[in-house]
Amino acid sequence: MKVVKSMKYDVIIIGAGVTGSAVAREVSRQNRSVLVLEKNADVCEGSSKANSGIVHGGYDAKPGTMKAKMNVRGNELMEETCRTLDVPFKRNESLVLAFSQEDVDGLRELLARGEENGVPGLSIIYRDELLELEPNLSDKAYAALRVPTGGIVCPFELTMGFAENAAMNGVEFHLAEPVTAIAPAADGQEGYQVTTTKDTYEAKIVINAAGVYADKIHAMVSKVPMSITARRGEYCLCDKSVGNLVSRTIFQLPGKLGKGVLVTPTAHGNILIGPNAEDIEDKEGTCTTAEGLAEILAKAADSVKTVPSRQVITSFAGLRAHEAGGDFIIREAEDAKNFIDVAGIESPGLTSAPAIGEYVAGLLQEMDPVSLKENFIAERKRVLQISGMSAEEKAAMIRENPAFANVICRCETVTEGEILAAIHRPLGATTLDGVKRRTRAGMGRCGAGFCSTRVVAILARELGISPEEVTKFGGDSKILVSEGEEVSAE
Ligand SMILES: Cc1cc2nc3c(=O)[nH]c(=O)nc-3n(C[C@H](O)[C@H](O)[C@H](O)COP(=O)(O)OP(=O)(O)OC[C@H]3O[C@@H](n4cnc5c(N)ncnc54)[C@H](O)[C@@H]3O)c2cc1C
Structure with missing residues (x-):
């Protein structure tokens, strides 16, 4: 018997980044039918895949803002979240460096702000103590704000953990299905009709978690202005052989556009250097630039004695979703009942994700209370x-x-058994990048030169498609071409 899937849901979430996935997981505790619509071929294809992976302490955001509240609560929730979802996480501490006595005033401001935000254990330490903790710091390192609650997390696993767990609890995910229009529900009923490139669905409540596109989704239902600028940040990732350069996350004093260039171990033992910050027009503009990469390596030299530039194995860029007001917007739109924006989720959005999930699930209970799943x-x-x-x-x-x-x-050292497990699981991998993020196949220093054709062969066999149909990240991102097939020059 053919199963006809319901086209009516209690809740539709637009976007399967860490925000939409965290919301989906928390809402899946409640007795509601939930659909997540994602324009890309996999979860974690937006900002959530390209960031520093830092669990911020919460000293940076202005007291009283949503950013400050979500950051501190997200940091509190992170350890338990990562334990239950089996996500690599380490509370490795952060240090914010000052390079002169004048800079120490900046550290004091951060310390006071952090204490007002409720960040525990902050202190200012000077060079001798600093070098005992991190012997490879540069000669310029003068003092630092020590943040014992700072941590590092795997952003892919955090996003996939939320999404897979939501799917295990009944949430439906429709991938490669961009939302193209939203209209009020038919016949004056409460809620919305959400149209995608494939279908039209109805939902009582719609949640906009569309990252840099959240302003476009918002404008489909609301006349209240919202403007999201893509703020690009570029990175260099270094080989694990220099993974012990620093054990803590080393920040510099934050500037107007963000938290500045950091040098940090990753949750998997690499060293990450970056990001810079540049506002750009293109919401898909994730290419790196020679100038940007040179800028971050030069700035990193202020933090550490030797920048391991010869051990850089890849570079990448991510886009922060910067809203003109500078704060997270997490509320029902003023002129669109039952439409919740979760927008402007730039840094510290990864840290905040568990708290945002909790907060939005709470909003839903206030708007439309239901029982919890046993x-x-x-x-x-x-x-x-x-x-x-x-x-x-x-x-x-x-x-x-x-x-x-x-x-x-x-x-x-990733085996075929692990790749098979990545493909055959809730929201399993269907692309080369999907396998990479779930298993780390292709994340090493050869840049996937050795394994990518072998992963393509496994994907083709397991998905029942030809190797030419396997893509890197969905859409037109084909890896192989058939003999005689014309290749676009772009
Ligand atoms: C350079 C950089 C460094 C950062 N460092 C940190 C850090 O160290 N710590 C930290 O806490 N935070 C950090 N952040 C912030 C963090 O990465 C983001 O806040 C977080 O990833 C935002 O997640 P999201 O789900 O809101 O957005 P995204 O991950 O971008 O997800 C939005 C999703 O919506 C989908 N979408 C868009 N339009 C549509 C549509 N029409 N239909 C269907 N789906 C749609 C997109 O495809 C995407 O998958 C950093 C960000 C950047 C860019």
Whole structure:
């Protein structure tokens, strides 16, 4: 019997970045039908895939703002969230450097602001103590704000953890389905009709979590102005061989456009350097520039003695969704009942995601109370990583499934068994990048040169498509062409 899927939902969430996915997971605790519509072929394809991965303490945001509240609450919730969703997270502390006595006034301001925001344990330390903590700091390092609650998290796993767990609890995800229009529900009923490139759906409540496009989605229902600028940030990622350059996240004093250039270990043991900040017109403008990369490497030299520029294995850029007012907008639109904007979620949006999920789920209960699910599944496990296992554990895995003996990505030691697990799970990988973010195949220093064709072959076999149909990230991003096929010059 053919199952006809309902086209009516209680809630539609637009956007499956970390914000939309966190909201989906928290709302999935409630007895509501929920649909997430995402324009890209996978979750975590927007800002959520290209950021610093820092769990900020909360000393930077202006007291009383949504940013300050969500940051501090998100930081509090992060450890438990990552434990239940099996997401790599470490409370590695942050240090905000001052390079002179005058800069120390800036640190004092941050400390006072942090204390007002409720950030625990902040202190100012001077050079001797600083070098005991981080011996590779530059000769310029004079003092620092020490932030013991600072941390690092894997942004991909956090986003996928929320999304997969939401799916486990009944949330439907329609990927590669951009929203093109929103209209009031038919016959004067409460709610909206949401049209995509494929279908039209109805929902009582619509949540706009569309990142840099949140202003466009907002304008589909509201006349109250909202303007989101894409603020690009570029990065260099360094090989794990220099992963012990610093163990804490090293910031410089924040400037007008953001928190400045940092040097930090990642949750997976690489070193990340960046970002700069540049407002751009193009909401898809994630290319890097020679000038931008040179700028971040030069600035990083103020923080650490030797910048490992010869160990840079890749560069990338992400777009912050900067709203003109400078704060997170998380509320029902003034002139559009039951339409909730979750917009302007620039940094510290990753840190704030667990708190934003909690807050929006609370808003829904105020607007339209329902009972909670008795059978809510709180835990989710990520794809197991064979590289961290003992020899006995590996042998046991291989006995159970020989695919765990077939190493596909040599740099990160990722096996066929792990790739199969990434494909065959809730919201499983369907693209090369999807496999990469779920397993780390292709994240090593060879830049996927060795493993990508082998991953393409596995994806094609498992998805029942030809290798030519496998894409890097959906749409036209094909990797292989058939003999005789014309290739566009673009
Ligand atoms: C350079 C940089 C550094 C950062 N560093 C940090 C950090 O260290 N710590 C921290 O806490 N935060 C950081 N952030 C902020 C953090 O990355 C973001 O706040 C967070 O990822 C925003 O998530 P989101 O889900 O709101 O947006 P996104 O991840 O962009 O998701 C929005 C989604 O909406 C989808 N969408 C858009 N239009 C449509 C449509 N019409 N139909 C359907 N779907 C649509 C998009 O495809 C996208 O998947 C940083 C951001 C950047 C850019």
